[in-house]
Amino acid sequence: MTALPPDPNLKLILGSGSPRRRELIGQLGLVAHDVRAPDIDEDVRAGEKPRDYVNRIALEKARTVSIADDEVVLCADTTVALGRRIMGKPEDASQAGQFLRAMSGRRHQVITALAVRREERMWQRDVVSQVKMKALSDREIGWYLATGDWQGKAGGYGIQGPASAFIPWIGGSFHAVMGLPLPETAALLTAAGLPVMEIAP
Numbered sequence: 001m002t003a004l005p006p007d008p009n010l011k012l013i014l015g016s017g018s019p020r021r022r023e024l025i026g027q028l029g030l031v032a033h034d035v036r037a038p039d040i041d042e043d044v045r046a047g048e049k050p051r052d053y054v055n056r057i058a059l060e061k062a063r064t065v066s067i068a069d070d071e072v073v074l075c076a077d078t079t080v081a082l083g084r085r086i087m088g089k090p091e092d093a094s095q096a097g098q099f100l101r102a103m104s105g106r107r108h109q110v111i112t113a114l115a116v117r118r119e120e121r122m123w124q125r126d127v128v129s130q131v132k133m134k135a136l137s138d139r140e141i142g143w144y145l146a147t148g149d150w151q152g153k154a155g156g157y158g159i160q161g162p163a164s165a166f167i168p169w170i171g172g173s174f175h176a177v178m179g180l181p182l183p184e185t186a187a188l189l190t191a192a193g194l195p196v197m198e199i200a201p
């Protein structure tokens with residue numbers, strides 16, 4: 001991964017409509033100059049493995065967002081994998097319920113892929129985390145679905161919200177499960193020349 005020198009005039013574009021990602025870049029002390037949500041087809045290809053899928057989607061998002069030469073765009077994709085099964089954002093509460101029943105009492109993986117682009121150069125990383133979900137009763141699933149918190153979240157749950165009551169253990173990065181691994185994000189943006197964690201002279 002080639003690293004470019006820091007350029008104080010470079011502007012950060014958040015290539016994501018996810019409010020979680022906007023909040024998480026704030027933890028790195030970053031404020032996006034603009035937010036441009038990518039609009040791409042997120043369908044899984046036949047036989048595609050979860051890790052290949054998320055990396056492909058993150059790259060496609062970063063290619064799709066229009067940027068000027070003094071801008072760098074950060075895109076990400078998060079998906080839940082139960083073995084080879086890919087669980088994206090559920091279409092409705094019934095599908096969210098199916099996902100939760102499938103994950104109940106088991107471990108699954110959450111993969112977040114990052115893609116940073118500046119002009120035609122691309123920097124990419126992925127982070128794989130393991131998440132254990134306790135055995136869920138129908139009552140617990142019903143309660144969670146009624147909160148509406150499952151909407152717009154891969155696998156139909158958010159570790160940062162009420163579903164935290166279902167997750168006794170994770171191995172990996174909490175922030176990556178939530179949508180953006182922070183050390184890796186800082187490293188990719190730094191490599192692309194965006195000043196992150198710089199001490200003013």
Ligand SMILES: Cc1cn([C@H]2C[C@H](O)[C@@H](COP(=O)(O)OP(=O)(O)OP(=O)(O)O)O2)c(=O)[nH]c1=O
Pocket residue numbers: 015016017018020037038076077078079080089110152153154155157158159160177178179
């Ligand atoms: C597993 C999990 C996912 N999520 C969220 C993170 C992502 O926003 C979402 C997965 O969908 P993504 O397709 O990664 O992102 P998005 O559609 O929300 O936004 P964009 O494509 O514009 O970047 O699921 C949580 O917030 N908490 C969790 O615990």
